[in-house]
Amino acid sequence: MPGSTRPAVISADAEAGNRSERKHRAILDAATEVFLRSGYLGTNMDEIAALSAVSKQTVYKHFESKEALFVEIVTRMTGDAGDAVHNKMPRFDEGGDLSEYLVSYAHWQLTIVLTPRIMQLRRLVIGEVSRFPELAKVLYELGPKRAIGILAAMIESLADRGLLAVRDPLMAASHFNWLVMSEALNRAMLLGDQAIPKPAELRKHAEDGVRVFLAAYGRK
Amino acid sequence: MPGSTRPAVISADAEAGNRSERKHRAILDAATEVFLRSGYLGTNMDEIAALSAVSKQTVYKHFESKEALFVEIVTRMTGDAGDAVHNKMPRFDEGGDLSEYLVSYAHWQLTIVLTPRIMQLRRLVIGEVSRFPELAKVLYELGPKRAIGILAAMIESLADRGLLAVRDPLMAASHFNWLVMSEALNRAMLLGDQAIPKPAELRKHAEDGVRVFLAAYGRK
Numbered sequence: 001m002p003g004s005t006r007p008a009v010i011s012a013d014a015e016a017g018n019r020s021e022r023k024h025r026a027i028l029d030a031a032t033e034v035f036l037r038s039g040y041l042g043t044n045m046d047e048i049a050a051l052s053a054v055s056k057q058t059v060y061k062h063f064e065s066k067e068a069l070f071v072e073i074v075t076r077m078t079g080d081a082g083d084a085v086h087n088k089m090p091r092f093d094e095g096g097d098l099s100e101y102l103v104s105y106a107h108w109q110l111t112i113v114l115t116p117r118i119m120q121l122r123r124l125v126i127g128e129v130s131r132f133p134e135l136a137k138v139l140y141e142l143g144p145k146r147a148i149g150i151l152a153a154m155i156e157s158l159a160d161r162g163l164l165a166v167r168d169p170l171m172a173a174s175h176f177n178w179l180v181m182s183e184a185l186n187r188a189m190l191l192g193d194q195a196i197p198k199p200a201e202l203r204k205h206a207e208d209g210v211r212v213f214l215a216a217y218g219r220k
Numbered sequence: 221m222p223g224s225t226r227p228a229v230i231s232a233d234a235e236a237g238n239r240s241e242r243k244h245r246a247i248l249d250a251a252t253e254v255f256l257r258s259g260y261l262g263t264n265m266d267e268i269a270a271l272s273a274v275s276k277q278t279v280y281k282h283f284e285s286k287e288a289l290f291v292e293i294v295t296r297m298t299g300d301a302g303d304a305v306h307n308k309m310p311r312f313d314e315g316g317d318l319s320e321y322l323v324s325y326a327h328w329q330l331t332i333v334l335t336p337r338i339m340q341l342r343r344l345v346i347g348e349v350s351r352f353p354e355l356a357k358v359l360y361e362l363g364p365k366r367a368i369g370i371l372a373a374m375i376e377s378l379a380d381r382g383l384l385a386v387r388d389p390l391m392a393a394s395h396f397n398w399l400v401m402s403e404a405l406n407r408a409m410l411l412g413d414q415a416i417p418k419p420a421e422l423r424k425h426a427e428d429g430v431r432v433f434l435a436a437y438g439r440k
Binding site: 039123129136144191 | 391398431436
């Protein structure tokens, strides 16, 4: 940097790196707003550039296409939600209340997933499945498929410890997931963000779903 | 009709009525194709008029707006699917196999709902929830809400006859519905029509869902 009193080239490189990283995040944040507001077809790179206060060339330097940018948004939002669900849950402690543990898990998952932004994202990619199947595929892989895979590992481990009676952990995980999520998710999909249940109602969905799950998969 | 040898005015009126009814159906059929192919925003009345071989004025004589036309399509497709599910199922006969009866019900419902056209319609209205909330509301009322309501009545009647142990028939119906439908529906929503399971796989979804349902709600 001409005129800078900083001594090392590394420092200038690091600063450029940070600046690039900040721009990358600014573009992603701006693009998320625009996509969720205007839909996939209704979004253009000019608007994203304007909202993130960079040139359109800079947007294209960071993301080669509108599709690449949207795929990164789906990846980030869905991945962050999945991480939030799974990193927070501790392992079940022997001697604890298994039902209460599963209700906490279910309630936490509902709380993370049933937000206006995740619902808007899911509606958006579902609406574009025929034109842009790759977008929804990313959401499927990082969203429900990943969530059910992690649930299956948790259920299998509980079964190995003799705490559940499960022959097919993946199917049991799918039943757990949808017993807990579906009623609220279906309403939110079709009736809009204002149909997302309040926290106490989410807790009840979790309790009712877990009760049915344990009737089928609990130790008799 | 000038020059006609038919004697009565009534006959001419009836013929005009039939012609009007035929046009009404032709417009609906053409509009269904165009909406499912081009989406809600991408559809215009000119294309529908051309495909149904009537004038645009005739389209507007039958349907006052694009929205009214689409609402009738959602009503017709969702209502027909619901009718097909519920009118076909006989009442459960005492002494029959309850599990087999419920599996048949579930399998039939999956067969009717998990079709490319119903999946395309559902994706379309979900994608338009923020712009046109009324479209999805019609699908919600005539689709899942109606299906779960009818299931609840069936479940309550089985409970009254001592064949199920159910405190909240509406919740039990929701659990039944989503245990059976969700895994396949979620995949079809996000992975497209080619992800709709084959008949044998639908039957397995029905069997697995009913097994869990009966573990929770069957007589012990």
